[in-house]
Amino acid sequence: MVAISLPDGSVRQYDGAVTGADVAKDIGPGLFKAALAIKVDGEMKDLYTVLDRDCTLAIVTGKDPEGLELLRHDAAHVMAEAVKELYPETQVTIGPAIENGFYYDFARSTPFTPDDLEKIEARMREIVARDEPIRREVWNRDEAVKFFDSIGEKYKAEIIASIPSNEDISLYRQGEFIDLCRGPHLPSTARLGNAFKLMKVAGAYWRGDSRNEMLQRVYGTAWATEKQLKEYLHMLEEAEKRDHRRIGKEMDLFHIQEEAVGSVFWHHKGWTLYRTLESYIRTRLEKSGYQEVRTPQLVDRSLWEASGHWEKFGENMFTIDTPDERVLAVKPMNCPCHVQIFRHGLKSYRDLPLRMAEFGSCHRYEPSGALHGIMRVRAFTQDDAHIFCTEDQITAETVAFCELLKSVYKDFGFEDVRVKFSDRPAVRAGSDEVWDQAEGALLEAAKAAGLETTLNPGEGAFYGPKLEFTLRDAIGRDWQCGTLQVDFVLPERLDASYIAPDSSRKRPVMLHRAILGSFERFIGILIEHFAGRFPMWLAPLQVVVATITNDADDYAREVKAALDAAGLRADLDLRNEKINLKVREHSLAKVPVILVVGKREGEERTVAVRRLGGQQQEVLALEQAVATLAQEAAPPAA
RNA sequence: GCCCAAGUAGCUCAGGGGUAGAGCAACUGAUUCGUAAUCAGUAGGUCGUAGGUUCAAAUCCUAUCUUGGGCACCA
Numbered sequence: 179m180v181a182i183s184l185p186d187g188s189v190r191q192y193d194g195a196v197t198g199a200d201v202a203k204d205i206g207p208g209l210f211k212a213a214l215a216i217k218v219d220g221e222m223k224d225l226y227t228v229l230d231r232d233c234t235l236a237i238v239t240g241k242d243p244e245g246l247e248l249l250r251h252d253a254a255h256v257m258a259e260a261v262k263e264l265y266p267e268t269q270v271t272i273g274p275a276i277e278n279g280f281y282y283d284f285a286r287s288t289p290f291t292p293d294d295l296e297k298i299e300a301r302m303r304e305i306v307a308r309d310e311p312i313r314r315e316v317w318n319r320d321e322a323v324k325f326f327d328s329i330g331e332k333y334k335a336e337i338i339a340s341i342p343s344n345e346d347i348s349l350y351r352q353g354e355f356i357d358l359c360r361g362p363h364l365p366s367t368a369r370l371g372n373a374f375k376l377m378k379v380a381g382a383y384w385r386g387d388s389r390n391e392m393l394q395r396v397y398g399t400a401w402a403t404e405k406q407l408k409e410y411l412h413m414l415e416e417a418e419k420r421d422h423r424r425i426g427k428e429m430d431l432f433h434i435q436e437e438a439v440g441s442v443f444w445h446h447k448g449w450t451l452y453r454t455l456e457s458y459i460r461t462r463l464e465k466s467g468y469q470e471v472r473t474p475q476l477v478d479r480s481l482w483e484a485s486g487h488w489e490k491f492g493e494n495m496f497t498i499d500t501p502d503e504r505v506l507a508v509k510p511m512n513c514p515c516h517v518q519i520f521r522h523g524l525k526s527y528r529d530l531p532l533r534m535a536e537f538g539s540c541h542r543y544e545p546s547g548a549l550h551g552i553m554r555v556r557a558f559t560q561d562d563a564h565i566f567c568t569e570d571q572i573t574a575e576t577v578a579f580c581e582l583l584k585s586v587y588k589d590f591g592f593e594d595v596r597v598k599f600s601d602r603p604a605v606r607a608g609s610d611e612v613w614d615q616a617e618g619a620l621l622e623a624a625k626a627a628g629l630e631t632t633l634n635p636g637e638g639a640f641y642g643p644k645l646e647f648t649l650r651d652a653i654g655r656d657w658q659c660g661t662l663q664v665d666f667v668l669p670e671r672l673d674a675s676y677i678a679p680d681s682s683r684k685r686p687v688m689l690h691r692a693i694l695g696s697f698e699r700f701i702g703i704l705i706e707h708f709a710g711r712f713p714m715w716l717a718p719l720q721v722v723v724a725t726i727t728n729d730a731d732d733y734a735r736e737v738k739a740a741l742d743a744a745g746l747r748a749d750l751d752l753r754n755e756k757i758n759l760k761v762r763e764h765s766l767a768k769v770p771v772i773l774v775v776g777k778r779e780g781e782e783r784t785v786a787v788r789r790l791g792g793q794q795q796e797v798l799a800l801e802q803a804v805a806t807l808a809q810e811a812a813p814p815a816a
Numbered sequence: 817g818c819c820c821a822a823g824u825a826g827c828u829c830a831g832g833g834g835u836a837g838a839g840c841a842a843c844u845g846a847u848u849c850g851u852a853a854u855c856a857g858u859a860g861g862u863c864g865u866a867g868g869u870u871c872a873a874a875u876c877c878u879a880u881c882u883u884g885g886g887c888a889c890c891a
Contacts, residue, residue: 423884427827756854760852
């Protein structure tokens with residue numbers, strides 16, 4: 179007897195061993211049809227796994243997250259099968275499920291064309307229609323290596339060869355195609371359905387190493403239903419509409435051109451946004467006990483040699499040979515310069531913690547392929563600061579920083595921030611005791627600040643662990659903005675010290691920290707986050723006064739003057755055009771407020787307030803409207 | 817840096833060996849009009865750059881730059 183407990187609490191008894199498929203069929207033909215796999219005692223298994231002892235069982239369908247992942251994984255396998263049928267000389271490598279879809283890396287001398295993608299996709303649908311059973315086989319490792327070698331799949335053979343030789347491995351066979359895979363898989367190719375689409379081809383290095391050969395990666399998306407697929411494609415279209423590069427152009431915020439690759443030309447509107455952001459964060463820093471400084475752009479190589487940047491970061495630095503035969507570097511970071519200010523004059527423990535902030539303009543020679551709009555550039559400005567403190571102060575300073583960061587993000591409407599904790603890398607400076615303390619303090623402080631962190635093992639800086647705060651852009655890409663790094667190394671290398679209570683000289687600890695990250699990236703994220711419809715306080719142009727007829731011109735000028743006097747960023751539209759056109763144009767330009775004035779408003783000294791996206795207007799007395807708008811336009815920190 | 821794709825009017829895009837096209841924007845004129853497109857007319861381009869093939873190149877070839885999507889990178 180085999181007793182199988184189902185998620186609803188019921189138990190089914192069977193005389194002997196059954197498969198998951200039998201149980202599903204037993205429960206109902208609808209469920210059997212939808213069944214993709216099973217979960218036995220919490221573990222994902224093939225639908226046709228034999229159940230010969232008591233267990234808990236859940237039938238997994240496309241509605242379950244695990245089922246969807248399975249579906250995507252199978253889509254990758256079906257794609258590989260299609261490719262092998264169409265282009266037998268191609269070697270297969272790996273093909274996992276990823277967020278929203280899947281990919282498969284192929285090795286072949288000629289790259290796939292967009293045309294090939296269509297053919298592959300069509301063949302995939304044929305394979306689905308063929309309804310090929312997908313079955314698991316267990317092989318001996320060495321035989322599997324031999325087998326894949328014999329059919330010319332040297333990448334597969336290499337993967338299997340890296341598995342310990344005493345382990346058996348599982349292969350999955352569907353039609354003529356056989357692939358190494360841990361599984362589980364769908365029972366047959368028909369279960370994949372047709373809610374998938376191949377998206378793009380891209381190069382990808384074998385085993386993710388740029389020293390290896392480049393493979394052809396084909397990306398696809400796959401869903402449980404056609405409706406979900408459609409929704410996803412629609413979401414991508416919407417995301418494209420809020421791409422910061424598109425909106426930056428539409429709203430006349432900035433541009434980038436060939437002669438200054440990786441650097442932003444800020445137009446007046448974009449620069450207004452930039453200045454608003456800068457002034458906001460400056461106020462926040464001042465209120466949090468930071469001192470703002472300004473350090474040089476060009477610094478002699480000797481300082482970078484002393485700090486270690488010349489050796490560790492040299493490839494990313496712009497350098498200049500001067501007529502007097504010196505070599506200067508355009509600063510890629512502010513930290514060494516900040517240490518110079520710290521070193522200037524004797525510091526006492528009473529001066530600590532010393533929080534030194536700079537809106538430091540930095541240049542880094544980023545690889546050409548890394549550049550991306552204004553999100554990843556070669557010239558950028560950080561809201562950078564270094565906190566010089568004692569080891570005892572690390573926790574308190576970290577908590578205070580996290581609080582400040584959360585509060586700043588909240589002011590922009592970012593509530594769900596991903597935080598990664600990067601711990602000690604293999605190559606590092608400092609003793610294990612120091613690392614224990616630094617990591618412990620950082621983790622404890624993150625917890626105290628109410629942050630949930632995911633571990634990013636071995637990704638810390640060579641001088642200390644770090645917290646990375648990431649925000650997600652319109653199309654799901656994560657961008658690191660804020661950071662906090664604990665550094666015991668630079669104070670040592672650049673000989674920073676303070677006088678302790680016992681009048682001995684001690685090394686301070688440096689906390690490198692940024693909230694926005696870079697203004698360029700953060701503004702890019704803001705543009706996408708708000709789709710260009712900025713809240714009043716950030717909007718480059720806050721109010722447009724639009725007239726209905728020229729009779730209202732004089733009054734409109736008065737209204738504009740009142741707005742100017744209240745410190746609002748306002749424009750005047752006196753053109754001889756219909757109000758419909760004016761409303762349309764300023765709405766498309768995403769101006770938060772349009773004040774419509776006609777003859778009536780002039781006589782009554784009122785304005786008709788029309789808010790972006792709103793259908794109705796509100797008629798207010800001029801003074802009242804200006805006061806209300808001025809209040810709305812105040813930055814959160816003021 | 818590597819793989820693929822794309823660069824045509826201010827913007828969005830069509831054209832694919834035989835004198836360069838559309839819509840919107842711009843400009844000119846008319847229209848003075850109550851909340852997302854008033855009408856008419858005019859002007860606008862070394863087809864990314866440099867070579868080559870050809871009687872003839874935006875179109876084919878080569879190189880190069882830039883952009884986009886990935887990969888690698890991101891102290």
